[in-house]
Amino acid sequence: xxxxxxxxxxxxxxxxxxxxxxxxxxxxxxxxxxxxxxxxxxxxxxxxxxxxxxxxxxxxxxxxxxxxxxxxxxxxxxxxxxxxxxxxxxxxxxxxxxxxxxxxxxxxxxxxxxxxxxxxxxxxxxxxxxxxxxxxxx
Amino acid sequence: xxxxxxxxxxxxxxxxxxxxxxxxxxxxxxxxxxxxxxxxxxxxxxxxxxxxxxxxxxxxxxxxxxxxxxxxxxxxxxxxxxxxxxxxxxxxxxxxxxxxxxxxxxxxxxxxxxxxxxxxxxxxxxxxxxxxxxxxxx
Amino acid sequence: xxxxxxxxxxxxxxxxxxxxxxxxxxxxxxxxxxxxxxxxxxxxxxxxxxxxxxxxxxxxxxxxxxxxxxxxxxxxxxxxxxxxxxxxxxxxxxxxxxxxxxxxxxxxxxxxxxxxxxxxxxxxxxxxxxxxxxxxxx
Amino acid sequence: xxxxxxxxxxxxxxxxxxxxxxxxxxxxxxxxxxxxxxxxxxxxxxxxxxxxxxxxxxxxxxxxxxxxxxxxxxxxxxxxxxxxxxxxxxxxxxxxxxxxxxxxxxxxxxxxxxxxxxxxxxxxxxxxxxxxxxxxxx
Numbered sequence: 281x282x283x284x285x286x287x288x289x290x291x292x293x294x295x296x297x298x299x300x301x302x303x304x305x306x307x308x309x310x311x312x313x314x315x316x317x318x319x320x321x322x323x324x325x326x327x328x329x330x331x332x333x334x335x336x337x338x339x340x341x342x343x344x345x346x347x348x349x350x351x352x353x354x355x356x357x358x359x360x361x362x363x364x365x366x367x368x369x370x371x372x373x374x375x376x377x378x379x380x381x382x383x384x385x386x387x388x389x390x391x392x393x394x395x396x397x398x399x400x401x402x403x404x405x406x407x408x409x410x411x412x413x414x415x416x417x418x
Numbered sequence: 419x420x421x422x423x424x425x426x427x428x429x430x431x432x433x434x435x436x437x438x439x440x441x442x443x444x445x446x447x448x449x450x451x452x453x454x455x456x457x458x459x460x461x462x463x464x465x466x467x468x469x470x471x472x473x474x475x476x477x478x479x480x481x482x483x484x485x486x487x488x489x490x491x492x493x494x495x496x497x498x499x500x501x502x503x504x505x506x507x508x509x510x511x512x513x514x515x516x517x518x519x520x521x522x523x524x525x526x527x528x529x530x531x532x533x534x535x536x537x538x539x540x541x542x543x544x545x546x547x548x549x550x551x552x553x554x555x556x
Numbered sequence: 557x558x559x560x561x562x563x564x565x566x567x568x569x570x571x572x573x574x575x576x577x578x579x580x581x582x583x584x585x586x587x588x589x590x591x592x593x594x595x596x597x598x599x600x601x602x603x604x605x606x607x608x609x610x611x612x613x614x615x616x617x618x619x620x621x622x623x624x625x626x627x628x629x630x631x632x633x634x635x636x637x638x639x640x641x642x643x644x645x646x647x648x649x650x651x652x653x654x655x656x657x658x659x660x661x662x663x664x665x666x667x668x669x670x671x672x673x674x675x676x677x678x679x680x681x682x683x684x685x686x687x688x689x690x691x692x693x694x
Numbered sequence: 695x696x697x698x699x700x701x702x703x704x705x706x707x708x709x710x711x712x713x714x715x716x717x718x719x720x721x722x723x724x725x726x727x728x729x730x731x732x733x734x735x736x737x738x739x740x741x742x743x744x745x746x747x748x749x750x751x752x753x754x755x756x757x758x759x760x761x762x763x764x765x766x767x768x769x770x771x772x773x774x775x776x777x778x779x780x781x782x783x784x785x786x787x788x789x790x791x792x793x794x795x796x797x798x799x800x801x802x803x804x805x806x807x808x809x810x811x812x813x814x815x816x817x818x819x820x821x822x823x824x825x826x827x828x829x830x831x832x
Contacts (some may be wrong), residue, residue, distance in 0.1 A: 291729065292739070293722045295579045297467075297571040299628050303475040304445030304569050305725040308707045311442065315705065315765075325706070329435075337441040341479045347474070349727075350573055351740040429591065430601070431716045434707040435764050442707050446569045453567065453627075460644045463568070464627040489591075489602040489712055579751040580721030587718065605711075612761070613717040618754045619800075 282416040284317035286356040290348050307340065309398035310372040310387050312369035317370075320386065321413070322406055333400055335389040346382040353377055361408045364402045366390070420554040422455035424494040438485035445478065448510040449526050451496035455508075459551070460544055471538055473527040476505065484520040491515055501548045502540045503524050504528070558692040560593035562632040566624050576623035583616065586648040586663050589634035597689070609676055611665040614643065622658040628654055629653055637688045640678045642666070657675075696830040697784040698731035700770040704762050714761035722755065724801050727772035731784075735827070736820055747814055749803040753779065760796040767791055777824045778816045780804070 288309055296302040315325050328335070348354055359371040367388050374383040391400040426447055434440040453463050466473070486492055496511040505526050512521040529538040564585055572578040577664040591601050598604075604611070624630055643664050650659040667676040695822050704721055710716040742749070762768055775787040781802050788797040805814040 293580050293581040295573040296568050299573040302569045307442030344477045431718050433711040435713040437711040440707045583718030616756045
């Protein structure tokens with residue numbers, strides 16, 4: 281697996297009246313994680329968009345194990361397990377300050393042409409980068 | 419199926435630079451939908467909490483079919499398909515102004531005691547309400 | 557004063573660990589209110605943008621009187637006090653379920669050409685609508 | 695002036711359909727900045743709350759100079775200009791990647807007892823820390 285770690289501190293605005301991070305704020309953390317990862321191995325998502333591609337999310341599956349608490353410094357671990365063909369599948373694992381796995385997600389994105397709105401192939405350049413890194417080490 | 423319809427207008431703050439509602443804003447719509455539904459058949463989620471129970475989300479599975487556009491008036495359809503035993507499974511379907519199904523989700527909640535933090539049974543009163551309504555008509 | 561009322565129910569995602577609506581969520585309510593108002597007297601903000609204009613916010617001044625509580629149905633009252641010349645000044649008053657004024661804001665927007673990024677005059681059509689309604693009644 | 699710098703990267707979820715950070719997302723940045731600052735000179739805001747105090751926002755005045763763009767790494771500069779007596783006044787300045795001042799805010803908070811809901815004095819310990827640092831250097 282190819283993995284990348286981002287850090288995120290739970291702010292007041294993230295919390296809800298249970299005192300936990302609101303369940304709807306996790307997708308933002310997955311976004312931060314995968315953007316950081318893609319930037320580190322390829323280029324910024326902004327540059328991808330400037331090249332005429334967008335990556336809308338197709339599916340998202342989330343398991344909430346434990347709550348994230350206010351002011352905790354979380355680790356967002358983003359994982360790629362396979363070289364993408366048509367769909368781009370990423371995994372997120374979120375760990376709290378004690379190192380407990382508190383949340384897991386699988387987010388599948390599709391490459392799409394911004395001008396035509398039609399599905400596009402995963403760019404060769406990106407496939408090549410991932411293929412060169414493959415087999416991904418843990 | 420037991421179903422309930424809520425309405426939601428996509429505001430500027432919901433959109434992202436693609437001009438679509440940000441993928442991370444949908445869970446909020448599911449929450450609005452299920453809160454409206456529970457209020458209509460039982461009581462407000464606020465009153466549930468006042469009685470000492472909280473309902474953290476356990477899992478969420480989402481399929482994004484089409485984007486929601488700025489200023490569109492969406493229909494959030496919330497569905498209960500079975501009388502819950504331990505876990506409370508709800509479904510959300512989101513329709514755009516043309517009546518297209520643009521987003522689907524399954525959100526599973528667990529009842530939990532707010533004081534002990536331990537899982538709690540689905541309240542008898544709620545099971546009874548649902549059982550009386552069962553078999554759910556479409 | 558020209559005024560318009562919108563309704564907004566505080567959802568779980570709006571609350572923070574104090575149990576109140578997060579202070580950063582109010583600007584979204586002002587947006588909902590002013591969009592509703594402009595739609596009612598002129599056209600949708602979406603149509604304004606389609607005509608080549610955008611309305612970035614220039615300044616915002618907020619007074620927080622009382623908290624908004626979870627599940628409360630708030631009234632967002634949006635007010636225009638003068639016919640705009642260059643800047644478009646709107647006022648928001650938020651009332652809770654008891655009718656208490658809990659929050660007040662003044663938001664100043666500027667009309668801007670989306671293509672050039674330069675300030676634009678307030679559209680004649682809109683000035684005319686407001687002038688015809690003037691002197692605004694309470 | 696006592697100042698502290700935080701860093702914030704504008705994520706996709708922060709942007710709106712203009713391609714800029716939504717005007718309602720800035721208060722969250724002020725929160726991140728002032729929390730970082732208070733943690734650096736005194737203790738975490740979480741510990742303040744554990745001691746029985748909360749700090750609701752009383753007023754907020756914002757000037758939007760320029761938009762914050764997607765993926766920009768912003769600098770949030772948080773400033774204290776005076777030793778607080780009853781109200782705690784903080785200033786935020788946000789700079790973009792070019793070093794331009796794009797946003798300024800003054801946020802006034804009040805100390806309040808979490809149990810009684812009544813205004814509380816600024817804690818002596820905090821006044822002492824600030825007094826010892828005073829006169830603040832630029």
